[in-house]
Amino acid sequence: MNPSGAYHDLRRALATRREVGSVGEGSIKVALRGGSAAFLKSAARRRLLTIVEPGSTGLEETPTRAWLERRQARRSVFLITPDRATAVSLALRWGLDPGRFRLASQIEQAERTAAGAAGAGAPRPWHVL
Numbered sequence: 001m002n003p004s005g006a007y008h009d010l011r012r013a014l015a016t017r018r019e020v021g022s023v024g025e026g027s028i029k030v031a032l033r034g035g036s037a038a039f040l041k042s043a044a045r046r047r048l049l050t051i052v053e054p055g056s057t058g059l060e061e062t063p064t065r066a067w068l069e070r071r072q073a074r075r076s077v078f079l080i081t082p083d084r085a086t087a088v089s090l091a092l093r094w095g096l097d098p099g100r101f102r103l104a105s106q107i108e109q110a111e112r113t114a115a116g117a118a119g120a121g122a123p124r125p126w127h128v129l
Contacts, residue, residue: 006064013038020044032079035068042074048109050076052086062099070094078102 014045017039020028029049030037050072052056071096073079081102087101 006062009034009036009062009065009068017041029080030072032069032072033111035065035070035072038068038075045075046077048072048076050079052079052081052090054082054086067087076100080104080107 011037016036020037020040026047027049028037028040028044028047029051032050032052037050040048052095069096072089073096077100079087079090079096080092080103081101082104083105087103090096091101105115108121
């Protein structure tokens with residue numbers, strides 16, 4: 001394990017929290033690699049779309065980076081994946097709801113849905129259609 005790498009990852013995540021805290025409306029798109037959006041404030045998390053790179057399966061070289069990525073994925077409104085296999089792999093590994101994954105071809109629809117959820121405040125209960 002490389003402690004300096006873990007320190008760098010944590011600093012980057014905290015810097016992203018400060019940067020995004022001042023961003024206005026609209027969706028926030030951040031790559032999953034490195035987990036740089038793991039510490040976003042709750043208002044920003046409601047607009048977070050995490051982009052999963054091709055071949056990313058959540059197996060990182062350091063435990064800190066893996067923890068940051070898992071934390072970011074769990075807090076994202078949607079995870080944009082390149083294909084279904086990547087989405088299924090991450091959903092099973094991290095216990096995520098498969099309904100939160102969108103294919104890259106559906107990114108515009110995911111952005112509109114995330115913007116609507118952020119404007120409405122709290123997400124609707126699962127039993128309300």
